[in-house]
Amino acid sequence: MRTFAAVAAQHSFTSGARRLGISTKLASKQVRQLEEQLGAQLLNRTTRSVSLTETGRAYFERCVPLLDQFDELEGLVQERQSELAGPIRLTAPTGFGSLELVNAIRPFQLAHPKVSLDMHLSDQHVAIVEEGIDIAVRFGALKDSSLVARKLMDMRMVVVAAPDYLARHGRPSDAYGLATHNCLIQKTSATPQDWLFRIGGKQVLVHVDGSFHANSPRALTHMAIGGLGIARCPHYAVAPFIASGELELLFPELEVTTMALYAVYPPGRHLTARIRALIDHLAETFR
Incomplete structure (x- = not known):
């Protein structure tokens, strides 16, 4: 059957x-x-x-x-058993899934060795019902309102550049100055070239342009480290490089945009103990 x-x-x-x-x-x-x-x-x-x-x-x-x-x-x-067991099929974006999500799941797998995880990483939208996915970890506004979602966290969207780029091209004095710089564009949003800031107590869109577009925040991050331009990325992608000094944070006081992270699953489906336990684990880890 x-x-x-x-x-x-x-x-x-x-x-x-x-x-x-x-x-x-x-x-x-x-x-x-x-x-x-x-x-x-x-x-x-x-x-x-x-x-x-x-x-x-x-x-x-x-x-x-x-x-x-x-x-x-x-x-x-x-x-009723002391041990969880059985398969879980999971999907997530490639960049976030290959490091941050793997690190979050590792303690769960160590604690529950009889649970087998099948992780499908993709930057394309995966139809979870048709593909038999138990949990999808997704950023941003949910397109399918028929699915059930549990919010895991809000992720900052930050603007960064390499010290080398700023030395060669100058540091923009304010967010409006981005319009004269080579900006690296993440294509996953509806309006990728309109960056939102809070200026003078109001939310303002600044239109940007540049020579490099990608659907992967990690690709933008490494281009920014290489000095190609100024990038706007989720904080998880750039945090280690800000800490190491390879990237500098620009306009943190003007940040307004966050990107929500959700655990999504099909409606009308009873969550087995192992699936519910993994969702609870992710919520606690990212909280």
């Missing part, structure tokens, strides 16, 4: 099998055995795609809640 649901959600035996960590051949065999057991065809198969039959759609709509109930039952049992 789980294999059928994964294949149906992905419209592909290959993608469905990958989601479950099994071979495509085994996924095909299991779905075929389910159809034989039910005496009904659930999927239409072609060389390019897989689609649900009318019977298959009705079965899919009813089996997904049943699978959630099995997960809930498993969670109830685990809550």
Whole structure:
């Protein structure tokens, strides 16, 4: 049933099998055995795609809640045990996930060695329901209001530059002066070239431009360290380099923008003990 649901959600035996960590051949065999057991065809198969039959759609709509109930039952049992166990599928942005999130999760894994974590790092938006993701760690405004979100922290957005760049091009006297500098642009916001500051008690947008654009704050950070220009990044990406003197903080008194970090999960899904424990751990760590 789980294999059928994964294949149906992905419209592909290959993608469905990958989601479950099994071979495509085994996924095909299991779905075929389910159809034989039910005496009904659930999927239409072609060389390019897989689609649900009318019977298959009705079965899919009813089996997904049943699978959630099995997960809930498993969670109830685990809550009575001293040890958490089982898989958790997690997705996060590449830069934040590869260091800060890994560091946050490490104590959880050491404390719960029977929990297996499958982390998918991507700077692209991952459809967590379709991909079978248990938790997505995401920055910024949530695009999908149907998902459940728990806020983990607010992250400062800071403006930085290398001492070498400031020595060569001069230090902007105020935020408006950024318009005459080469600014490094992070493309993940709706208006990446409009930087928000608090000036004279009001929120003011300063339009900037520059020769380097990227969707990764770590890419901007390393370009800034190399002296290419002035960057605006989440604080986590630049904090070690501010501490080492490789980057200088500009206009900290004018900062107004923060970026919220959330743990996001699908609605209507009972959180098993291990998933709830990981979310609680992340909330406490980032708090």
